[in-house]
Amino acid sequence: MPICPSCEYRASEWKNIASHMYLMARNSDPSHVMWMNRNLTMKEVDVDNLSIMLENFFSIKDNLSFWIREKFIQKFYGESPHPFILAMQNPTRGVLLGYVIEHQHFLKNWVKVLSEIIFKTDVEEVIKYELENINVEYFGYNGRPSHYELLIRMGESLGMPREKILSYKPLPSTQSAINTWRKIAFESNWVEIMAAMHSLELVADKTLRKYGAKMHYFNETILSSNDFPKEVKDFLREGYEADQTHAGEALKLVDKYAEDPEKIQVTVLRSFDAFAKYLTARLERGMEFDKNLIKVVL
Amino acid sequence: MKIQVNGSKAGDKENGCALCGATWGDYYEEIDGEKLFFCCDVCATEFKNMIEEIKRRTGWKKIDELSIEGNYYKGRNCVAKTEGREYKFYVKFGDDAEIETFKEIE
Ligand SMILES: [Zn+2]
Ligand SMILES: [Zn+2]
Numbered sequence: 001m002p003i004c005p006s007c008e009y010r011a012s013e014w015k016n017i018a019s020h021m022y023l024m025a026r027n028s029d030p031s032h033v034m035w036m037n038r039n040l041t042m043k044e045v046d047v048d049n050l051s052i053m054l055e056n057f058f059s060i061k062d063n064l065s066f067w068i069r070e071k072f073i074q075k076f077y078g079e080s081p082h083p084f085i086l087a088m089q090n091p092t093r094g095v096l097l098g099y100v101i102e103h104q105h106f107l108k109n110w111v112k113v114l115s116e117i118i119f120k121t122d123v124e125e126v127i128k129y130e131l132e133n134i135n136v137e138y139f140g141y142n143g144r145p146s147h148y149e150l151l152i153r154m155g156e157s158l159g160m161p162r163e164k165i166l167s168y169k170p171l172p173s174t175q176s177a178i179n180t181w182r183k184i185a186f187e188s189n190w191v192e193i194m195a196a197m198h199s200l201e202l203v204a205d206k207t208l209r210k211y212g213a214k215m216h217y218f219n220e221t222i223l224s225s226n227d228f229p230k231e232v233k234d235f236l237r238e239g240y241e242a243d244q245t246h247a248g249e250a251l252k253l254v255d256k257y258a259e260d261p262e263k264i265q266v267t268v269l270r271s272f273d274a275f276a277k278y279l280t281a282r283l284e285r286g287m288e289f290d291k292n293l294i295k296v297v298l
Numbered sequence: 299m300k301i302q303v304n305g306s307k308a309g310d311k312e313n314g315c316a317l318c319g320a321t322w323g324d325y326y327e328e329i330d331g332e333k334l335f336f337c338c339d340v341c342a343t344e345f346k347n348m349i350e351e352i353k354r355r356t357g358w359k360k361i362d363e364l365s366i367e368g369n370y371y372k373g374r375n376c377v378a379k380t381e382g383r384e385y386k387f388y389v390k391f392g393d394d395a396e397i398e399t400f401k402e403i404e
Contacts, residue, residue: 028324033320033322033337033338034338036320037337042320042322172398176392273371276372277371294403298388
């Protein structure tokens with residue numbers, strides 16, 4: 001059932017949502033205006049056109065997970081890929097340290113939010129899936145270190161002591177993104193939280209190019225290059241090999257249990273918004289170590 | 299003030315919001331004696347905060363030209379001009395329209 005992506009007002013037809021959004025935008029309501037600016041168009045259109053655009057934007061051709069994948073690619077890998085992804089094509093020490101320092105906060109919050117999914121669901125396969133994910137992120141498996149540990153080791157290999165890494169508070173953009181995800185965790189049902197969180201793992205999915213992404217999350221020659229410490233390669237390889245199955249499997253569960261696809265779409269877009277902001281925070285932190293990095297965002 | 303956002307003229311309803319370039323909305327704010335168009339009050343507050351910061355850092359009384367490139371996610375790369383002088387900076391806003399990051403660019 002059609003939904004306003006800004007205030008979640010429901011109507012039976014998209015044209016009613018379009019009239020509502022048009023009116024809200026005319027009144028300069030920041031949340032509605034920003035949603036259209038960031039997702040649909042920055043140029044004002046009339047209600048009829050807006051209705052068509054909204055319907056097209058939310059229409060699900062194959063399944064919900066395909067829609068999520070498509071929107072993710074458009075936002076992060078489309079015409080102008082996110083500057084952090086551009087920086088990862090040739091990462092400097094600054095880029096990687098910015099990654100380490102901000103991402104430790106992301107990962108801690110990640111497992112907290114996943115635990116909310118477990119708390120809210122009675123579906124056995126979902127509970128198992130999330131516990132496994134938490135395990136890999138936080139404790140490691142089959143004697144291999146966790147993602148969290150691999151991340152810290154990457155930072156150490158770049159010359160920053162563990163205590164120093166752990167002493168950093170998150171930048172405001174990181175904190176703002178974390179607040180968004182925590183809000184989603186508290187307010188949404190478990191399928192929505194799953195979609196909002198695991199769709200973010202698409203960022204490192206190496207199959208994305210098959211769906212139209214122009215580049216991979218990082219330049220893959222890094223994995224066999226001698227220019228980077230082993231710990232950097234270990235961390236990047238882990239994501240390279242794991243996240244593909246992570247995101248793919250979780251999104252299959254989302255398809256299977258989705259009862260309100262429009263609500264899930266809206267929540268996923270909110271999560272993407274937070275993620276885009278968070279990725280910039282990694283670069284911003286990186287600028288403390290590499291002044292030239294500002295050129296990446298210019 | 300002559301304003302350009304991502305390569306296009308901005309600051310009136312026809313051309314778009316003085317900060318982001320969007321033509322949605324209908325919000326006006328008087329800045330340096332000039333009525334400027336914004337898509338919403340958040341963009342207007344961000345713009346005002348940015349103008350104040352430029353003036354504070356440069357000591358300029360007014361700004362003749364302002365060019366803004368970028369967006370909400372990655373921040374904005376700007377050039378301000380007055381009486382033949384030029385000032386370049388990067389700015390990013392926080393959740394309450396406050397300046398979160400401001401870096402001067404040589
Ligand atoms: Zn609404
Ligand atoms: Zn605006």
